[in-house]
Amino acid sequence: MGRMIATNSSRPALGVLLVGLLCVRAAAAAEPSIHIVDAWARATPPGVETGAVYCKILNHGGADRLVDARSPAAHGVEIHASVSENGVVEMRRIDALPVDAGASVELAPGGTHLMLVGLAAPLAAGAKVELTLVFAVAGEIAVEVPVVDARAPPAAHEHEHEHHAQ
């Protein structure tokens, strides 16, 4: 945008008009303050009733909290943290996950994750899981989560990136 203004500096009126139009467009789009990126679900072994979803929560707005989650793929979705203390790993249920203003929170293997409890069917690699995250301020955010076979080397993971409009 800075470059655009610079190239149009010889015609200030047009530059101002363009900037004005862009501002109007941005306001009209009302960009959500919370973005979910790099979401993936671990493909599950046969017979297993639980699954895990990982993602990054980017907060471009004020302080918020992830307070709930649900998915048609599971009986329930819980916010969990794998906590390691004295060599013992314990999963703890979290009622609300704070996301500070302008901060990002990463849900990653071995740490905070969304636990899918009571899977309707095993999660097969290549499938998608519909997931709704509920934030205290931003409200509900629907995410389509690709199921990834995590047995492959990490470099081979194909995480879905959110594409931002140019």
Next chain:
Amino acid sequence: MKRAQSVSIGIAAALAIAVGIAAGLWRRATPSPPLEIGGYALPTPKPLGAFELVDDRGTKFTARDFAGHWSFVYFGYTYCPDVCPLTLVELADVKKRIAERTPGAPVSVYFVSVDPRRDSPERLHEYVSYFDPDFHGLTGDVAQITALANAAGAVFFVPPGQDEHTYLVSHSSSIALLEPSGALRAVFTAPHDAAQVAADFAKIYARYGGQR
């Protein structure tokens, strides 16, 4: 004069020998520095003691069945969606890396259930085979699992106040390494990195691999 000189040489020689012997004794009495690994290697392996479990094919499994190969032993449960799959993926990678790096070493991987109420042999078989067709699952009575876990330096417990169907189990995140005699030789502490564990195993195998 000459005599005095030879006496002093004799004393010096005797002293040198005495110091040498003392140093040798001291070295024998003092443990050599342990191998530096991501965890700890026991200079003297620790036998596991008796236990009786059942493997993922429904066959009786006792301490004797750990003999003849190196065993990586991890304690977890199939209901665990995060840390257990993560560790088993690493262990599958460890096994592959050891096959390339230390091809002479026979290695087996065991996933011991800390949740026998939900983990039947059938369920364990489906679960461990998913990560590697050669992985073994072990389950059985809580008391027998506890005997093996404690001997391998691991603990587990069910935190109170949970639903009887969806309860979670807390468990050690370490991986035990048994030598071919069946005794505990090393414990790898989390977080586990397959390249690190395979490199540590190569060190352990180089120092203790020839012993029985």
